[in-house]
Structures are given as structure tokens and as C-alpha cells.
Amino acid sequence: MLKRIYAIFRARNLEFIRDRGTLSWNIILPVSLMFGLSFIFSSDRAEYTVGVLQNDPVIDASAHPFLESRYIDFVAVTERQGGLRRVQRHQLDLLVEFGDQPQYWINPDSPKGYFVEFALLQADEAAGGNITKSQVTGDAVRYVDWVLPGILGMNVMFSSLFGVGYVVVRYRKNGFLKRLRATPLRAIEFVIAQVASRLLLILVITSFVYAGTNYFLQTRMDGSYLVLLIVLLVGSISMISMGLMVAARVTSEELAGGLLNMVTWPMMMLSGVWFSLEATNAWIQKIAAIFPLTHMLGAARAVMLDGAGVAEIMPQLTTLLAMSAVFLAFGAFTFRWHPR
Amino acid sequence: MVARRAGNLQAPVGSGYENCMAQGTLTTFSGRNFQRMQIALEAKNLVKQYPGVLAVDDVSFAVREGICFGLLGPNGAGKTTTVEIMEGVTPATSGDVWYYGSPAGTRFREEAGIQFQNTALQDFITVRETLEMFQSLYDRKADINHIIEQCSLQGLLKRDNRKLSGGQRQRLLLAVALVNKPRLVFLDEPTTGLDPQARRNFWDLVKNIRAEGTTVILTTHYMEEAEILCDEIAIMDAGKIIIQGSPDDLLKKHYKNTIIELPLNDFTGDLATLDHRVIESLGLIEIETNDVNDSLRKLAAATSGLNRMKIRQPNLEDLFLDLTGHSLRA
Numbered sequence: 197m198l199k200r201i202y203a204i205f206r207a208r209n210l211e212f213i214r215d216r217g218t219l220s221w222n223i224i225l226p227v228s229l230m231f232g233l234s235f236i237f238s239s240d241r242a243e244y245t246v247g248v249l250q251n252d253p254v255i256d257a258s259a260h261p262f263l264e265s266r267y268i269d270f271v272a273v274t275e276r277q278g279g280l281r282r283v284q285r286h287q288l289d290l291l292v293e294f295g296d297q298p299q300y301w302i303n304p305d306s307p308k309g310y311f312v313e314f315a316l317l318q319a320d321e322a323a324g325g326n327i328t329k330s331q332v333t334g335d336a337v338r339y340v341d342w343v344l345p346g347i348l349g350m351n352v353m354f355s356s357l358f359g360v361g362y363v364v365v366r367y368r369k370n371g372f373l374k375r376l377r378a379t380p381l382r383a384i385e386f387v388i389a390q391v392a393s394r395l396l397l398i399l400v401i402t403s404f405v406y407a408g409t410n411y412f413l414q415t416r417m418d419g420s421y422l423v424l425l426i427v428l429l430v431g432s433i434s435m436i437s438m439g440l441m442v443a444a445r446v447t448s449e450e451l452a453g454g455l456l457n458m459v460t461w462p463m464m465m466l467s468g469v470w471f472s473l474e475a476t477n478a479w480i481q482k483i484a485a486i487f488p489l490t491h492m493l494g495a496a497r498a499v500m501l502d503g504a505g506v507a508e509i510m511p512q513l514t515t516l517l518a519m520s521a522v523f524l525a526f527g528a529f530t531f532r533w534h535p536r
Numbered sequence: 537m538v539a540r541r542a543g544n545l546q547a548p549v550g551s552g553y554e555n556c557m558a559q560g561t562l563t564t565f566s567g568r569n570f571q572r573m574q575i576a577l578e579a580k581n582l583v584k585q586y587p588g589v590l591a592v593d594d595v596s597f598a599v600r601e602g603i604c605f606g607l608l609g610p611n612g613a614g615k616t617t618t619v620e621i622m623e624g625v626t627p628a629t630s631g632d633v634w635y636y637g638s639p640a641g642t643r644f645r646e647e648a649g650i651q652f653q654n655t656a657l658q659d660f661i662t663v664r665e666t667l668e669m670f671q672s673l674y675d676r677k678a679d680i681n682h683i684i685e686q687c688s689l690q691g692l693l694k695r696d697n698r699k700l701s702g703g704q705r706q707r708l709l710l711a712v713a714l715v716n717k718p719r720l721v722f723l724d725e726p727t728t729g730l731d732p733q734a735r736r737n738f739w740d741l742v743k744n745i746r747a748e749g750t751t752v753i754l755t756t757h758y759m760e761e762a763e764i765l766c767d768e769i770a771i772m773d774a775g776k777i778i779i780q781g782s783p784d785d786l787l788k789k790h791y792k793n794t795i796i797e798l799p800l801n802d803f804t805g806d807l808a809t810l811d812h813r814v815i816e817s818l819g820l821i822e823i824e825t826n827d828v829n830d831s832l833r834k835l836a837a838a839t840s841g842l843n844r845m846k847i848r849q850p851n852l853e854d855l856f857l858d859l860t861g862h863s864l865r866a
Contacts, residue, residue, distance in 0.1 A: 370656030375712075377625050378650040379673040380642065534625065 244312050247273035247282065249293035253478075260294045262319035268312065281502065283309075284334025287472075292316065292327075299328040306336070337501055341416040344409060345496035346469035351405070352398055352432050353463055353489050357456050360394050361439035365452040368443075374534035383531040387524065391436045398432045399425075418503035427499060427509065431492030434516040437523035438488060444530040463489045491515045573600040574636070576720050576751045577622060582631035584617050584775075591617045592628070593775035599768075601719075604742070604752040606766035608759070608852075610860050614775040615755050616653075616724065622753070623650050623722055635720075646676055649718030649750075651709045653725040657697040663708055664693040667715055674716035687711040687741060703734030710741060720751040727761060739764055759853035769852070773860045783852055790858070791850035793824040796831055798845040805838030824850075 246268055248255050253272045257263040263270055273279035273291060282288040283301050289308040292300040300316060302309045313329075320327045367373045376386060409415055417424075442459060446452045466473065466480065467489035473481055484490045495512035498504035506513070577599045584592035592614045599605040609615040620626035622633050624640060635644040657666055667684070671677055684690055687707040692700065700708060706726055713721055723742065727735040735758075742765055746752050756762055762769055763783050770780040779786060793813075800821050807814055812831060813824040825831040828847060836842060 367656075371652060371654055372656045372658065374625055375650070375652060375655045376673075378623055378645070378648075378652075379670065379716075380645045380675075381673050 244268045244289050244308055245271060245287075246312060246316075247271050247279045247288040247291040249273050249276060249279055249291055260298075260319070261323050262292070262316050265315050265319065268315070280332050281334075284332050285501070286334075286336035290316065297328065298326065299330060301330045301332050303333060304331055305333065337416065340413055341501065342472075342497070343470065344406075344413075344415050345493050345500055348402055348406060348428075349431065349467070349489055349493045349496065350464055350469045352402060352428070352492070353435050353460060355398050355401070356394060356432060356435035357439040357442065357460055359397070359439070360390050360436050361443035361456050362449065362452055364390065364440065364443040365446050365449055368447055368532065368534060369449060371534065377533035383533070384528050387440055387528050387531065390440060391433065391524075394436050395429070395432055398436075399428065402428055402432075415500075417500050419499035420505065423504070423506055423509070424496065424499045426506065426513070427492060427495045430513050430516045430520075431488060431495070434488040434492070434520040434523065437520045437527065440527040441523040441530075444527045445532045447532075463487045466490070468493050488516055488519050491519075573602060575599065575634075576601040576636060577640070577753070578634040579618065579622055580632045580634060582618060582621055582633070583629045584614070584621060584626070585629045590775050592621065595631075595772070595775070595777055597770055597777060597780060599720075599751060599753060601751050602746070602749055603767040604746050604754060604765050606762040606769040607753065607755045607772060608757075608762055608769055608856060609772035613772040613860075615772045618772065619722060619724060619753065619755055623648070625650075646674060646716065647719045649713035649716060649721040651706075651713040651721070651723050651726055653728060655709055657705075657708070659696070659698050661697055662694050663689055663697065663700070666697060666708065667711055670712045671715035676716045676718075678715055678717035680715065683711045683714050686714070686744060688737075703730050703737065706730060706734070706738060707741070710738070714745070718750060720753065721745060723752060723754045725755055725757060727756070727758065735761070759851065759856055763852045771856060771859055778859055779855075786855060787850055787852070790855055791824075793826045793850070794828055794847060795850055795854070796823040796825060796828070796835065796845060796847050797821070798823075798835070798839065798842065802839045802841060802844060804840050809838070810834060 244267065248263070248270050250272055251274060253274065255263060255270050255272050257270075271288070273282075273288075279288065279291045280301055283291045283303050283306075286303060286306050286308075289306060289312045290300055290302050292298070298320070300313075302313055316327070317325075364373070367376075373386075410417070438459065439456070442455050443452060446455065463469075466484040467487045468484070469489070473484055491512040495504075495509040495516075498509050498512075502508075575598045579595055579597050582592050582595045583590070595614070595618055607615045607619060617626060621628045621631075622640075624633070624645065633640040633644075635641075635647075658669075661669070664684075667680055667689075671680060684693065687710055689704075689707060689711055692704055692708070695704075697705075697708070710723070710726065713723070726742075727738050730738065739761065742752060742754070746765075752765070754762070754765060766783060768780070768782050769786070770777045772778065781789070797820055800816060800819050803821060807816075807821065810823060810831075811834075815822040815824075823831060823835070832842070835845070
């Protein structure tokens with residue numbers, strides 16, 4: 197019995213080791229994740245976040261003694277209305293502008309703003325004490341309101357990438373694609389059918405989940421449902437296309453799994469699913485911009501939390517459509533019907 | 537004179553093709569009663585080169601409309617690659633495939649039906665849904681109820697593809713190949729793995745399809761199958777067609793003798809004393825003779841008994857083994 201077990205054990209090990217692609221991803225993926233996560237969370241996250249209204253995206257800590265305070269994250273805010281909206285929603289504990297007429301805005305309902313104001317006034321007194329106070333009011337955006345688009349988006353991502361990419365690889369491996377190749381069906385027709393099928397599934401499931409969540413948790417929706425549907429549609433198409441691109445030539449299910457994990461995990465960590473990346477390194481934010489999920493979540497949150505219309509989220513929609521076109525074109529061009 | 541199976545017949549290379557081509561029609565081989573018939577499919581100088589392997593080496597042949605054409609050969613002979621090039625699922629390194637006088641293209645895909653040896657079907661999909669799905673890919677459509685009846689699928693229509701037996705599955709795959717009312721059907725080793733009953737049932741299906749005028753191109757390892765179904769065969773080895781013609785013609789051409797078969801253990805004399813060609817294989821000796829009576833007299837004196845003796849005519853398997861020198865490998 198042991199001999200038989202060993203024979204199978206050895207054969208499986210050889211199979212795994214000789215599948216270079218899978219082996220590589222099994223090593224590269226966890227290592228990349230470890231390095232990536234350790235980098236993202238390398239700095240201690242501060243308890244308080246203060247927006248500094250200025251044109252320069254880099255904050256000069258010598259501009260005011262308050263900016264040298266410890267345990268406070270200072271985030272450059274270049275647009276006043278946006279900054280005030282974030283104070284209203286408790287996303288910033290306080291917004292401050294240093295200049296000829298220094299002033300700050302605070303939400304009187306924000307407990308953390310109350311403490312940060314003490315620190316500001318103490319520091320300002322040392323600097324001359326001429327800062328002006330203004331108040332803005334608004335309810336805090338609950339974490340559940342903020343994270344809901346992230347969770348729905350993550351679900352769309354997994355459904356798109358694994359539901360299409362993995363299945364296409366399986367079809368290719370077991371010869372079903374080869375059988376379809378022997379019919380008048382063209383590659384682009386197959387690709388479109390896959391996109392359409394998965395899109396319908398995603399729309400139905402996501403709408404159902406959203407409706408249920410909204411009913412039980414009374415989640416925030418400041419914008420139009422139609423605009424949100426457009427975001428879902430465009431975002432889903434881009435991620436399904438991405439799945440098809442990944443699966444265009446792969447013939448091993450294990451390699452496909454590795455590749456899809458390689459795509460989905462960074463998106464899950466860097467696209468703002470669970471937490472905002474505003475306080476992270478600027479170039480991490482630039483990397484995040486290459487992922488469709490980042491743009492989809494940005495647009496969805498703008499609609500749900502800020503009441504944005506189509507015009508305001510046009511940059512994200514355009515980016516997603518452009519990504520879809522590139523992914524689909526590449527996927528259709530490199531598509532392989534059967535393993536060689 | 538004792539020999540073992542060793543490919544000892546001289547193969548007339550390409551004899552069935554070059555001699556018979558004439559302006560889009562082929563003149564019949566003499567063994568069966570065909571008229572001049574239109575060429576349905578023609579392979580012209582097909583070459584397939586893989587890194588380090590020449591899988592198909594300048595193969596040319598033509599298949600006349602309405603016949604069952606068998607492509608035979610040992611594993612690795614290049615027959616599946618050849619057929620896949622003709623089916624349009626594998627590109628040739630060079631050479632062309634013509635369908636009814638034109639390069640095979642859109643019309644060919646519309647009018648050809650293909651049954652691969654190993655095709656996975658979608659899980660959780662029923663037999664009827666599978667047929668309907670494939671039929672919807674074509675403009676040409678057969679009467680699906682006729683196909684269901686023809687392939688004996690009536691009782692299986694609501695069954696999940698995963699729950700079909702081997703024979704049921706092959707019948708479904710054949711039905712899938714027929715949903716577009718094809719003028720030409722490729723059957724790639726359709727009965728491999730089937731039990732004898734299911735195999736014979738499948739042969740009846742193929743005969744019915746052919747009787748309706750459909751051209752059939754069959755690859756098989758089973759010589760009996762080829763002999764029963766095929767009007768014409770081509771045997772491939774090492775990427776080349778080594779012989780082509782009707783089974784009857786080929787057997788008449790290569791064999792004038794009758795074969796006497798008996799267990800080697802029953803033979804008590806000296807094999808070398810027999811004045812015939814003798815082949816020893818798998819514990820049997822095969823004696824080729826043109827005078828059975830004379831041979832039997834000699835054997836009666838040289839054996840412990842003739843009770844286990846068989847007398848038969850040479851068949852395709854003999855020809856196949858003599859030409860390729862290979863054992864059959866399923």
C-alpha cells in the first residue's frame with residue numbers, strides 16, 4: 197500500500213514541479229503579498245487625520261507648529277469643497293488652511309475633531325494665535341456605508357475573474373473549446389457570449405445583495421440608482437474582460453488559479469476595498485490606479501456617498517471603458533481554442 | 537520460412553491518389569461498384585512540422601462524396617493531426633484542404649460535422665440542451681427529433697451530460713455532429729472504449745448516416761470496424777500515407793493465399809520443413825497457403841492434432857500489420 201501511495205505522491209510532485217508556471221506563482225505570490233503588505237502598513241497609522249488646504253500636494257511641516265504634532269496624519273487637500281465634505285462626513289477630523297488669514301473648519305459632532313482642535317489651538321497660540329474657526333455639520337459616513345461598495349466590488353471582481361477566466365481555461369483543457377472551434381463560432385463571438393453571460397449574472401446577484409443590504413442596514417445612497425447601475429455595468433465589463441485576457445492562452449487550471457490570484461489579491465489590497473488609501477504612499481496610489489476595481493469603487497462611492505452624477509464620474513467611466521477595450525482586444529487577439 | 541510480424545509487404549506509396557485524380561472527380565476503385573463521383577474533401581500536400589517532429593509529411597488524398605473513408609494507422613502515425621488539419625482545428629505548416637472544389641472555409645464549417653474522440657461536454661446541461669446549444673451555432677439545421685431517434689437518445693433527453701454511460705455519450709457526440717445536417721462527418725475513433733454491443737450499435741448508426749448520403753471520414757484502430765464500414769481506406773505510418781484503396785482491392789492485391797492458424801504448442805514438427813510462408817505471433821503460427829488441401833495433409837503429419845486449427849482469409853488487420861510492422865495499440 198505504501199508503495200502505491202509513494203508512487204502517486206512522487207508523480208504528483210513531479211507534475212507540480214515540472215509545471216513551471218504554477219510553481220513560480222506559488223512562490224512569487226506569497227512573497228509579493230508579504231512584501232506588499234509590510235510596505236503598506238510599514239508606518240504606524242495615526243489616530244487622527246487632519247486635512248491641510250493648500251495647492252502643493254506636499255506638506256511643509258515648518259509652515260506651522262501644529263504640523264509638527266505627533267500622532268496626527270496630515271493630508272494635503274487641494275480642493276476646498278471636497279475637504280469640507282470630508283469634514284462633514286467625519287472622514288477628516290479637521291480641515292485647516294495656513295496663510296495670510298489662517299482658518300480651520302470643524303464638525304461639532306466629531307469627537308475626534310474636538311481633541312484635534314485643542315492641539316491646534318495650543319500650537320497656534322505659540323505661533324501668534326490669530327486662527328479663525330468655522331463649523332460645518334453633517335452625519336458621519338458609517339464604515340458600513342463606506343465599505344459596502346468595496347464588498348460588492350470585490351464580489352464582482354472574483355465573479356468576473358474566476359467565473360470567466362477559470363472556466364475558459366477548464367473548457368480549453370477538457371476539449372470543449374476545441375469542439376466549439378469546429379463549428380462556425382468565432383473567437384470574438386465566444387468572448388462576447390462569455391462577457392454577456394457573466395454580466396447578467398453579476399447584475400442580478402449584485403442588485404439582489406445590494407437591495408438586501410440596503411433593506412437591513414439602511415445604507416446611504418445620495419446619488420441615482422441608474423448612475424450606480426451604469427458604474428456596475430461598466431466596471432463589471434472591464435473585470436470580465438480582464439478575466440478573459442488572463443485566460444486567453446493558459447491551458448493549466450493551476451496556472452490560471454495562480455495568475456488570477458496574482459491579479460485579484462493586489463486589487464483587493466490596493467483598490468480601497470477595506471480601507472481608504474488616502475494616507476498611504478503616493479506611488480501606491482499610482483499603482484492602484486492601474487486596477488479597474490480602484491476606478492469602479494471610486495465611482496461607486498462618489499455616487500453613493502457624494503451623490504455624484506455621470507459627469508462627475510466620467511473620468512472613472514472613461515478609464516474603465518478604455519481598459520475593457522484593451523483587455524478584450526488583447527484577449528480576442530491572443531485567444532487559443534485548444535491546448536498545444 | 538518463418539517470419540515474425542515485421543512490415544514485410546511493399547507499400548505502393550500514394551497509389552490510390554495520383555492514379556485516380558481527374559478534374560474534381562475520382563474514378564472508382566474496382567472493388568466496389570461506384571460511379572464517377574464528386575470529390576467532397578481533398579488534402580493537398582499537407583505538412584505539419586512540430587519542433588523536432590514531422591507529424592504529417594506531404595500527405596495528399598481525396599474523399600469522394602457519399603463514401604465512408606477510413607484513415608488508419610498506428611499511434612503516432614499522424615492520422616489525428618491530418619484529420620484535425622482537415623477539420624480546420626489545427627493549422628497546417630503547409631498544404632491546403634479543399635472542400636467541393638474550393639479552399640475549406642466558412643461553408644465547410646457550416647456543412648461539416650465533427651465527433652472528436654475526447655470531447656468534454658458542459659456539466660449540469662442536459663442532453664436536449666446540449667443538442668439545442670450546438671444546433672444554434674449553425675444556419676443549417678437537421679430535424680432534431682430525427683437525430684434523437686436515429687441516435688436512440690429518446691430516453692436520455694433530460695439527463696445531465698455527466699450521468700451518461702460511455703455508449704450513451706458517444707451517441708450524443710454523434711448526434712451533436714449531426715445537428716447541422718452535415719454533408720460530411722468526421723468520426724475520430726468513435727468506438728474506442730465501448731463494449732462490443734455498444735460498438736455494433738454505433739456501427740449501425742454510421743451505416744444509417746452513410747445511407748442518407750452523408751460522407752463519412754473515420755479514423756479508427758479497429759480493423760474490423762474499418763472493414764465493415766469503410767468503402768475506402770488509407771493507412772498512414774510515420775506521417776505518410778503508405779497505401780490507399782478499397783479494402784477488397786487492397787486485400788486482393790496483396791494476398792493470394794489462405795491463412796491456416798493453429799497454436800504453436802500443437803505443432804510437433806519442424807516449422808522450416810513447411811513449404812509455405814509461416815508467421816509466428818502470440819503463441820500462434822499462421823501459414824499462408826494457396827493449396828489448403830495439400831497444406832492440411834502436411835500439417836496432419838506435423839502436429840499433435842488439428843482440432844484447434846482455423847482457416848481464414850487475410851483481413852485488414854493482416855494487411856495493417858504487414859505494412860506497418862506495428863502491433864495494434866488502442
